[in-house]
Amino acid sequence: MSDIRSQALACRQAAQQLAQCTGVEKNALLLAMADALQANGGAILAANARDLQVAQDKGVTDAMLDRLKLDRGRLDGIAQALREVAALPDPVGQITRRDVRPNGIEVNRVRVPLGVIAMIYEARPNVTADAAALCIKAGNGVILRGGSEAIHSNTAIAAALKQAIRGAGLDDAILTLVVDLRRETMLELLQLNDIVDLAIPRGGEGLIRFVAEHARVPVIKHYKGVCHLYVDRDADPALALRLLIDGKTSRPGVCNALETLLVHAGIAPAFLPEAGRALRSRGVEIRGDARTRALIPEAVPATEEDYAAEFLDLVIAVRVVDSLDEAIGHIRRFTSDHTEVIATRDPAAAERFVSSLRSAVVMVNASSRFSDGGELGLGAEIGISTTRLHSYGPMGLEALTVERFVVRGEGQVRHPQ
DSSP, rough: OOOHHHHHHHHHHHHHHHHHSSSSHHHHHHHHHHHHHHTTTHHHHHHHHHHHHHHHHTTHHHHHHHHHOOOOHHHHHHHHHHHHHHHHHTTOOOEEEEEETTTEEEEEEEEOOOEEEEEESOOOOOHHHHHHHHHTTTOEEEEOOOOGGGGGHHHHHHHHHHHHHTTTOOGGGEEEEEEOOOOOOOOOOOTTTTTTOEEESSSSSSHHHHHHHHOSSOOOOOOOOOOOEEETTTTTTTHHHHHHHHHHOOOOOOTTTTEEEETTTHHHHHHHHHHHHHHTTTOOOEEHHHHHHHHOTOOOOOHHHHHHHHOSSSEEEEEEEESSHHHHHHHHHOOOOOOEEEEEOOEEEHHHHHHOOOSSEEEEOOOOGSTTTTTTTTTSSSEOOOOOOOOOOOOOOOGGEEEEEEEESSSSSSSSS
């Protein structure tokens, strides 16, 4: 038996132990895990410094370094996210529907854990803790396979979390960190459809396509985040500018950052010059169509590829459109089904925008940066689904359970003799 199969089997067995824990016991474990992260903060930050140095020596992008970097504030934020998950209602055992049939049987739909979840991710050491917390709260075992760029950080975080798991008297295989980072090992993990119930990849488009193409287990897919802001003719210019600056510049290397700005021609002459100044003052490169460049002379010509791009950097593609319908048409053509935003004071335009688009999250007069599990009330998110499986959009605890039928009777049979 291969090593990865043995690890996966151990995780599955430990998950059965976890499934017997009460909500109170799981919450106490999560709080202990949060405390362990902070108690081991020095070791975790030292490990992260090693990863950062290797990444810098390799010349990785600033966006990648930002995703990789931990400091005391970010580590405290990760611990707080675990505490927030502990405070959330436990979905396991929740009855979502109850019906008594004419023959007297009681039919319940009840949430139960998925089982074993494989997380495959890049350069985001916070995912190690977030994924562990959400999977454990929902009664699942989790197999974590991070990228080589964060191996020291992930190992240190996992060690702290496992310490807390053992302290609770549980098998620490509930949380299994894969340290064999060979591609062959990942391929074997993705083939274990008799052990692993779901794979969730988080990272670049290449990683997600690789996982989706080679997995025999179900996969939650989220290829990229091409997020749009449409500034309607009736938008409040100051509000629209706030959404633009926050969405593009607050953290450009994340998937809910804005990548494309669409502006109605009726408001463009007043809005775009000011928007251009605000973006340029924050170091943003603007790539625009001819009408955009007429209003922002410093903008460079945009290509069709720019409108399909997830820049993950201080770059934005801009286009002037003549109508709401044209904006919707542009988004439908280039969307990645992640997040779309409209700035408008016209309720009818807002409703038309919402109903005409199929993206996982649609915002009206709110920043794209709220497209995040924590900001939407889910606690730490396990990922974002842009494919319609059992979950769509940011995924929290409920997305890590499934509903099964529990039927209670008093001896009823379908075909009485």
